[in-house]
Amino acid sequence: MWTNALVPRARRLWEELARVPVSFPPPGGVKVVVSPRSGLCPVGWVGVVALGGSAIATAPSESAAAIVRDAWGQLPVSAVANGELVRRVPSVGQTLGPATLSYVSPAGFRPVSSGTVVMEQLPSAHPDLRILERAAGPEDADEAALGEIMSPAFVLRDHGQVVAAAGYCVWPGRTAQVGVLTAPEARGRGLARVTGSAAVAHALSAGLLPQWRARPAASRRVAAALGFEELGSQLSFEVAAATA
Known part of the structure; x- marks a missing residue:
């Protein structure tokens, strides 16, 4: 499996896009931080990225971050980016996603030829x-x-x-x-x-x-x-x- 090599690189991307200091916690954990300029989501929204068994989330304000922490409570990591479950939270409005995040290594890549078709x-x-x-x-x-x-x-x-x-x-x-x-x-x-x-x-x-x-x-x-x-x-x- 190439997962172990791909996860740290993928996590570095989303940690940088959070635009505040944050790191993915140990497996099973969720880290919620305040970042009004987060690149994880539209401005003013909450953004969640789950990767490799843990997750980070950015909120536009401390009050929004508190709501997110309270709503999630003891939910497993697999649930924090589940659109159906999140929409059941009374304070949640519109949602975008979830989108699946996939990555490939040079060794794992399976190219597909264009054959006789001109690219x-x-x-x-x-x-x-x-x-x-x-x-x-x-x-x-x-x-x-x-x-x-x-x-x-x-x-x-x-x-x-x-x-x-x-x-x-x-x-x-x-x-x-x-x-x-x-x-x-x-x-x-x-x-x-x-x-x-x-x-x-x-x-x-x-x-x-x-x-x-x-x-x-x-x-x-x-x-x-x-x-x-x-x-x-x-x-x-x-x-x-x-x-x-």
Whole structure:
């Protein structure tokens, strides 16, 4: 198992994104800190990341942090990023996630070849990517965030149109956040695996840690096919008294 090697690197990313000094506690523990500028969640929300059997959480205020600590009480780590359980807490408002956090090592990576299909590389600002985003719809386009990638976009075309694309942003801790997008009419053909594989290979060659953050089951299956290990989850939610 490569989990032991991947977890510390993944944790360093989220500890840095917390934007206040915090470390993941020993297995089974949850550390809640106040961080109004946290990168774990939208501004004013609570962000939770569980990785490797323990979790950290950021809250926008001390009052919100107290509510979170009281609500969780003796809950196991597996429950603190469980969207259904968190939504049962009376003071919790909107939620985002949970998203599964998956990572892959060079040894664990299982590349997928494009075969006879020609793989192209495009800049993130290329208009053909915007056409793909409009075809996929705003929710899927926002999830993939191809407009924010720092790598080339690795794309496949069908009859001249880009029908699948993947790339990555470089996050703190030399982490490559991978984004993949496929046009609705081209799904189910394995194209996400092909473009995703190209993006992951590019990230690994640069010495980066590929991260696959996904909510849809289909996206998680693509990550698993490429050798990613599901090591944790991320959840964000509003607390009613956070601004009180």
